[in-house]
Amino acid sequence: MSDDDTIIGIDLGTTNSEVAVARDGRIEVLDVSPGTQLLPSYVGMSDDGALLVGESARNQYALYPERTIRSVKRRMGEDVQLEFGEARHTPQEVSAMLLRRLKDVASAHLGVPAERAVITVPAFFSDAQRQATRQAGELAGLEVVRIINEPTAAALAYRSDERPDARLLVYDLGGGTFDVSVVNAHEGVVEVLASHGDNHLGGDDFDARIVEHCVAHLKERHDVDATTEPRAMSRIVRAAEAAKIRLSTEPYADIEEEYLLDKDGAPVNLRLELARADYEAMIEGFVDRTLDAVHVALSGAKVVASDIDEVLLVGGATRTPLIARRLEETLGIAPRLDVDPELCVAAGAAMQGAMIAGRTDVTVLVDVTPYTFGTAALGELDGRFHPFKFVPLIRKNTPVPCSRTEVFYTAYDDQEAVEVGVYQGEEPDALENVEIGKFLIEGLRKAPSGSPITSTFRLDLDGILHVTTREKGTGLEKGITIAGAMGRTGGTEHDAAKARIDALFEGAGDAGTEGGTATDASAPDGTLAGAAAVEQRADAQARALLERAERLLADASAEDREDLVDAMESVRDALAASDRDALGSAVTALGDLVFYLDS
Numbered sequence: 001m002s003d004d005d006t007i008i009g010i011d012l013g014t015t016n017s018e019v020a021v022a023r024d025g026r027i028e029v030l031d032v033s034p035g036t037q038l039l040p041s042y043v044g045m046s047d048d049g050a051l052l053v054g055e056s057a058r059n060q061y062a063l064y065p066e067r068t069i070r071s072v073k074r075r076m077g078e079d080v081q082l083e084f085g086e087a088r089h090t091p092q093e094v095s096a097m098l099l100r101r102l103k104d105v106a107s108a109h110l111g112v113p114a115e116r117a118v119i120t121v122p123a124f125f126s127d128a129q130r131q132a133t134r135q136a137g138e139l140a141g142l143e144v145v146r147i148i149n150e151p152t153a154a155a156l157a158y159r160s161d162e163r164p165d166a167r168l169l170v171y172d173l174g175g176g177t178f179d180v181s182v183v184n185a186h187e188g189v190v191e192v193l194a195s196h197g198d199n200h201l202g203g204d205d206f207d208a209r210i211v212e213h214c215v216a217h218l219k220e221r222h223d224v225d226a227t228t229e230p231r232a233m234s235r236i237v238r239a240a241e242a243a244k245i246r247l248s249t250e251p252y253a254d255i256e257e258e259y260l261l262d263k264d265g266a267p268v269n270l271r272l273e274l275a276r277a278d279y280e281a282m283i284e285g286f287v288d289r290t291l292d293a294v295h296v297a298l299s300g301a302k303v304v305a306s307d308i309d310e311v312l313l314v315g316g317a318t319r320t321p322l323i324a325r326r327l328e329e330t331l332g333i334a335p336r337l338d339v340d341p342e343l344c345v346a347a348g349a350a351m352q353g354a355m356i357a358g359r360t361d362v363t364v365l366v367d368v369t370p371y372t373f374g375t376a377a378l379g380e381l382d383g384r385f386h387p388f389k390f391v392p393l394i395r396k397n398t399p400v401p402c403s404r405t406e407v408f409y410t411a412y413d414d415q416e417a418v419e420v421g422v423y424q425g426e427e428p429d430a431l432e433n434v435e436i437g438k439f440l441i442e443g444l445r446k447a448p449s450g451s452p453i454t455s456t457f458r459l460d461l462d463g464i465l466h467v468t469t470r471e472k473g474t475g476l477e478k479g480i481t482i483a484g485a486m487g488r489t490g491g492t493e494h495d496a497a498k499a500r501i502d503a504l505f506e507g508a509g510d511a512g513t514e515g516g517t518a519t520d521a522s523a524p525d526g527t528l529a530g531a532a533a534v535e536q537r538a539d540a541q542a543r544a545l546l547e548r549a550e551r552l553l554a555d556a557s558a559e560d561r562e563d564l565v566d567a568m569e570s571v572r573d574a575l576a577a578s579d580r581d582a583l584g585s586a587v588t589a590l591g592d593l594v595f596y597l598d599s
Contacts, residue, residue: 007353009350012136012173018343019106021110022353030443040054041072042055042070066084077091093136096532103117118356120149120153129199158336159192165184167303169310171312171327173317174316178197203315206286211237213274214240222261235257235592239255244320246321276307287326305331340400369398369402373459374391374394375420401460406454407454408452408454410453413447417440422482441478452472453469465482550568
């Protein structure tokens with residue numbers, strides 16, 4: 001199959017969207033900008049009327065929510081006009097802007113215009129929602145050869161290199177929609193036996209709980225009502241989403257937004273810490289609703305939990321540890337972790353496209369850790385307390401690179417030291433696993449028992465395990481690096497894993513860059529002009545922000561003027577050094593300050 005015949009696969013998501021292609025016998029989920037395969041599902045209009053799609057629109061949302069649209073997938077199939085700035089568009093027109101961006105990314109990667117696509121939708125989507133999705137694809141200049149259900153695509157991706165029959169439960173919790181499907185996989189044929197779900201339940205609702213928590217905190221601490229300020233609320237939404245993502249791998253998340261509001265001429269800052277346990281308590285009702293749907297789907301398929309061979313997770317919200325834990329408790333089987341839940345749907349759609357085009361030899365290639373890594377702690381084992389109960393942090397078959405953090409607590413008052421053991425294995429008794437390292441963290445502060453201590457396990461692509469332990473109250477930290485953790489029982493498995501990683505990156509080039517408009521960053525042949533155009537636009541936006549900041553200097557107080565000058569200098573320094581990372585953070589900081597002073 002030539003690149004001219006390629007049918008691309010697109011996952012048009014509520015929070016993020018992705019595009020994948022089948023080339024040289026393998027599936028590639030393409031980078032939409034350097035280092036990321038996720039296109040934020042945001043569309044907006046800039047100051048000068050230029051169209052913003054993806055990360056640039058997401059960044060603008062914090063300052064100009066009235067000129068930005070997010071979560072448009074929840075509006076698909078509705079006969080409405082959505083406003084951003086002075087523009088008015090139907091949901092399918094807004095979705096077409098996202099699809100056009102992904103089409104351009106694929107065109108740049110293939111070297112020829114991408115013209116045909118398979119697009120996925122939730123299994124619970126109505127006919128009107130499906131037709132709206134097809135229309136969006138056509139508006140983006142794509143021939144939509146097929147609309148397929150997301151669980152079907154996920155099952156294809158998970159089982160791309162496996163042939164045995166299996167009955168699967170696909171639990172798909174995205175940003176704005178949820179559905180669960182019972183699926184039969186037989187010799188490459190995927191059949192959905194039953195589905196159930198909710199088109200208005202997803203990670204956005206998890207975010208909303210954190211937002212409510214932040215708003216209540218501001219009211220209690222500062223006696224201000226943030227809900228009356230749209231720009232402040234958009235910043236809180238952004239901070240809530242970031243906290244949710246962090247709590248997927250860490251036990252605590254700091255939520256900080258400077259200069260969020262003004263009260264009696266003084267700035268109001270948002271600063272609070274959110275524990276994963278508190279966050280999970282906030283969303284438990286939503287998780288209960290999804291589990292009710294699981295039972296409905298099982299009943300509809302006329303099967304019981306013990307008939308399920310594998311549980312597959314789809315959607316970024318499934319990274320919340322509570323999800324996998326509750327599913328395992330309910331079904332008695334641990335969900336698979338060897339395919340990225342945010343990328344598997346696009347990969348499966350590309351596989352379906354390859355099959356339609358006559359290709360049958362495509363596979364999804366991933367690298368996973370073949371072992372479980374964890375530490376030991378005092379806990380109950382076989383009905384009695386045991387000082388070496390194994391606590392897994394990185395589980396077998398987790399895609400690498402990966403990082404997990406858990407919180408532990410001191411066992412007695414005024415405990416001065418903790419010995420941290422690092423183990424590899426599956427046994428509940430850590431002493432029956434392989435100890436691959438240990439270290440002592442000393443000098444803990446004198447405190448009552450139950451003082452929190454966090455341990456972070458980070459496994460990189462080279463199989464190197466980095467373990468750090470930190471006393472939360474003081475920041476005291478110590479760690480260890482264990483080389484070759486993935487291949488400690490021999491070099492063959494590590495070499496094979498590394499070879500698979502090399503294969504994933506072999507021949508990878510620029511897959512297009514993020515930002516700019518859906519059209520003005522494209523060359524005449526429909527492919528992206530490259531990173532230079534995006535960098536020019538980022539520089540122009542930074543300079544426009546500097547101009548706005550300069551206009552505010554005259555009326556700013558002495559203290560605010562000093563902060564403003566420092567922030568402006570950071571932006572100018574980043575521009576002069578062409579430091580893209582520094583520019584992004586500097587523009588965000590200056591934008592927050594400008595928002596506060598401008599409002």
